[in-house]
Amino acid sequence: MKTANTALALALCTFIPLAHAEPISQEPLSVQLASGSAQAEAPGFIAGQSVSGSTRNWYGREHSTRGPLWRYYKADGTRHDSHSRENWVQGTLLNYSSGFTQGTVGFALEAAGYHALALQQGRSRVAGPNNRTLTHSDGDVIAQWSKLGLANLKARVSNTTLTAGRHSVDTPVIAYIGNRALPSSFQGVSVNSAEFDNLTFDAGTFDRVSPRTEQSLSKFRSEYGAAGVETDRVNMFGLNYQPLKSLTTSLYAANVEDFWNQYYFGASHSLGDSDVLSLATGLNYYKTVDSGRQKLGEIDNDAYSLSLGLTHQAHTFSVAWQQINGNEYFDYLHETNGIFLANSLMSDFNGPNEKSLQFSYVLNMAPFGVPGLKFNIYKARGWGIDGTHYRGNGYDVRGMQGENHYEYGFGTTYAVQSGPLKNTAIRATYSAHRASAGQADGSLDEFRVVTTLPFSLL
Template identity: 45%
Template sequence: MDIRIFLIASSIAGSSLLAVAAEPVPGQADASGFIDGSQLGLNLRHYYSNQHTQRSTFLAIKKPEGVEPTRQRETWVQAAMLNYSSGYTRGTVGFGVDAAFFGVVNLERGHGRVANGGDRVLVDSQGDAVPTWSRLGVGDLRLRFSSSEIKVGRLQTDNPILRYKDNRALPSSFQGVGLFSSELDWLSWQAGSFDRAIGRTETGSERLTTTFGNRAYSGSRISYIGGVARAPYGLDVSLYASRFEDMWEQTYLGLTHRVGDSAQLAFKSALNYYHTRDQGDQNLGYIDNDAFSLALTGSHAGHSLTVAWQQVFGDEYFDYVWESTGNYMANSLYSDYNGPNEKSWQLRYDLDLAPYGVPGLTAGLWHAKGWNIDGTGYQGDRNGRHTGYNVRGLDGAKHDENGLVVAYVVQSGSLRNAVFRTIVYNHRAVGGQIDGSYDEVRLVANVPVSIF
């Protein structure tokens, strides 16, 4: 739900989210020293959203006498993210640290205006917006040997299983250990094991739960291993395997093929597939779920057109860890189109105005539709197991959405690399589809400041 608003905003090639190799790990032989290689920067983020519900969808205002329904909420936040990264010490094995301190000021504090608790901002027990909050967003110790590194602490992971979420004033992160390696030019791989999430609107860490399952149940740890191999003829192959303890085991396969030159005509095809089965104590009951998507993109100059198909096979949601965007499916937009047995398609147009003399200005327009959402065959709680997914009431549910994003990256001057985005979307749901019916406008500005 709503996992790719920021990603959509930065997309200029009509691409669905794909598993791609992370930035290669620089070789330890080039270490510049702990102090000499240090970097300190500040990102100032201004975040505003105005959301209205439609049809049978309502938000909630907490009152002493009970809950009052409302159709509007407003979020207006100023955030600051101070990021420090040391260099690596010289030698065969290098050591370094990362630290990021996040702080937020709530500019909209009206009790009725923030609505719906802590979904967008941090609130107290009465539902009032906390005026300011802060936390250690990232804090890790790093060790590097050759072109492989280990990080221990609070990290922002980036892979098809566990990817930090950045669609609010502050991003999430995860607590654990990660291994990243790019010893071979054609292969980048990573592994990790994490036991806590640091939420977007929280000041501390929380146990690992799921996005669409019963959040009363948690898993003690999620571990994964996988990577991306660059094959000949424009083909990338990504494979990951993971275990969410006592919840599920999940594997991911991604295939991406590119041909041609976008200056003339280029084509890209992207296949994403997830297979999920219950594991261990089966805290979410029995799970047997397959989800796949196929996206085809044609590009010419600054124009890209994408068509995508997505389908879920299983009587529960295709799911992923809460506070993560571990979903690389093509139709993961405002909605994930991941309901039980759901089918969906998307049509998307992207424009990059750089070839037409306006570098940094991009726009994207999309329409998506999902149908055949059916959870009436759910039997995950058989044999006394927990009811992991509340889906039996979904019988023929459907939904659709339209979205527009315009983004500009400043090319020069004191605001160089600052990003300004406007995002407008509407979503309509029928038959109990989980995302409801909304209209929303978001205005987001990210202004980076390099200190040293």
Template identity: 35%
Template sequence: MKVQRSGLSLMALSASVLAITAAQAGQAESNGFIEDSTLDLLARNVYWHMDRHATGAQDNREWGQGFHLNYSSGYTQGTVGFGVDLNGYMGIKLDSGRGRSGSGLLPVDSSTGRAEDEFGSLGGAVKMRLSNSELKYGQLRPYNPVIAVADARLVPATATGFQLTSAEVDGLLIDAGHFTSSKDFNQAGSRDGFYAGYAGVEGGNVDYLGANWVASDALSFSAYGSRYEDLWRQYYGNAIYNLPLTDEQALNFDFNIYHTRDNGKSLAGDIDVTAWSLATAYSVGAHTFTVAHQRVHGDQPFDYLTLGGGGFQDSIYLANSSQLVDFNGPGERSWRATYAMDLASYGVPGLSFYVSYIRGDNVDGSKMDPTSPYAYYGDSEKHWERDVNVQYVVQSGAAKDLKFRLRQATHRISGTSDVDSDQVRFIVEYPLSVL
């Protein structure tokens, strides 16, 4: 899945505030290992239809049911608290077939080309907390600009390693990690590696260090540095500003920038790329209008981490990364316009939708080393994508929080790096809090 960042920087700022607030809850407020425990079950049903308009390109049409069971203990009381997180994930095939598999919903049997009937995994992590700092080891779900494992199919992807978060200073969250293996959202094991998505090359371990600072209710900053062993070093910066105009109107600005250089054995060849985006959103009542511009400077595309199951992850926070493509080709320039509406103001709480149009051009693969794994871009490529998303969440009653989401995307290209395609996803989710 490509991340659809709608440009609503206020939402991103709010997420940063909530993350830091949660981290600052602190060991002093622990009620105990059992007393603070939670057990949640999520049932997710996904229908996926991809139509690629090209000779020899395989279309996908699959339907599956997923279940997520997540247990999170509290922390033992005392100066240092200890706890565990446990998870069980299962995916079941409802419809697929030879020639229609490969959407990423289900693992594919390489000997038959058919999707597996079912798959699952059990995992967990141990954790400790001192003051407002938390250290975890095990099967985790890191989510930040340099390593963000996705939850875009039947079950989530995970990464195995260490993660440390610390919120000892008000408004400041430190985030660091070391990860050695992964499990994609269509895999049962947890011993696969990490890959450069567009190069299709596997590297080694992943290390990162980052900081998120909420300077005020309106302004936040993020900075991350990472090393993907034998592939690249990557640096990221972000600034988000929300400017209220009236009680009903506001402007939001969201700036993102990455710089990537090859590292170690340079398994994907030479890489020297800077990519940035700026999104501006104007909201008035139930309506939000967003425009965004994105650029890639370099002879290679902007690449990012994926896992072994073949699906793209969320480790790209550029504004024009969309449902089907990322608009991240070498030298590419792209523009996006989005309209979003929340119908709660019109008497239909829980119903929302958005529509986006993105156009990219100036893709230039002519300066690419012919031996590079990225040497499939043409010269002067251009393309566009249109995304439509409609979502409804039941607000009350026995089915409260039941969510329906319909996503449709259309992509058309003049070039060699991709094909024309149309995709429909229909997703139904029902969360249940057991404890």
């Protein structure tokens, strides 16, 4: 289950097309060399440096509507079931980035310190350990903690940059996840090349992840696979190509050592004028097959989603279909956001052989004189979950036969448009999930309030 505080936003904003004063052009674009060189315009190590960051107040309360989903330890060591858990954390990120040195090859440094303050410290309320509030193994909350979230060296030639160390990555197969008080990051080496106007390349190799709510680095493991199964290496390569002004495409491949090979294709297209009527179409497809020592057993999985979003001025109506073809979960790496499927919400709707359908509506208040304010609502339903034909040993799905579930939610977001608090965002969401007896995500309600305040010191 994706218990993300961005779940509602992902549900609704995935399909929002770009607003245009006139219909977006459908003309083809030729592949041409970039007109300029970022490195040729490098200001220098000191002249280009900056210090910035953000502080996020993250509150979430969950309540199970059936049996207890969580447990906690009292001070005397006794263990007790709980129908609810409440987490409240203030996370602050302070980032230093130097400019690139001048010359044919430019070098730069990046470092970021992360600090978390637990505002809710009651054992029974937090119900830890969990991935929201850092606790000791007995559930005793760690009042505050810090770590080095980013620390890397960059080298750039023209418009191609190599980054080595701990850094953020955002691709369909491995991506940082920023849905807690602090984000995750990855240790490794990556390259981004933007030598063409409408064609970019990514490549990388990573051996550790820095989790959202942990101080130490961890090996990679999958989100839905057997507990305790880990891997030391993730390799990926991909490209992003814009053949039309209205069409963007992505093609990626990843090897998770001894887990799987995963291939991704994505496309998004915009048509029309949102002042009158525009249509945004999104397609996402993943193919996953086992590899190496097959630590998660046999895997042969196809997952895809198709979304359509109609916008007329302030109103966006969207529908998304998602389907999993395979006798195991569609899986991705834990502590990443490497799932670009349209129906990845509070639940990922990614059970074996599952089909799901989502409807959503977004009201943008800018045309009514309140820019930055949005309201949204959605409902999604999944059915046909069947793991009885699974013959592997990495996923606990054999008890799922004819399982189904549904989810709905609503919320509001406001972003400050001007003044000293410009770009401060406040989001409040309520989500509810209901499941049949064998569906793994359970039946629960969740309320979240998240306030993010960006700042710049240099």
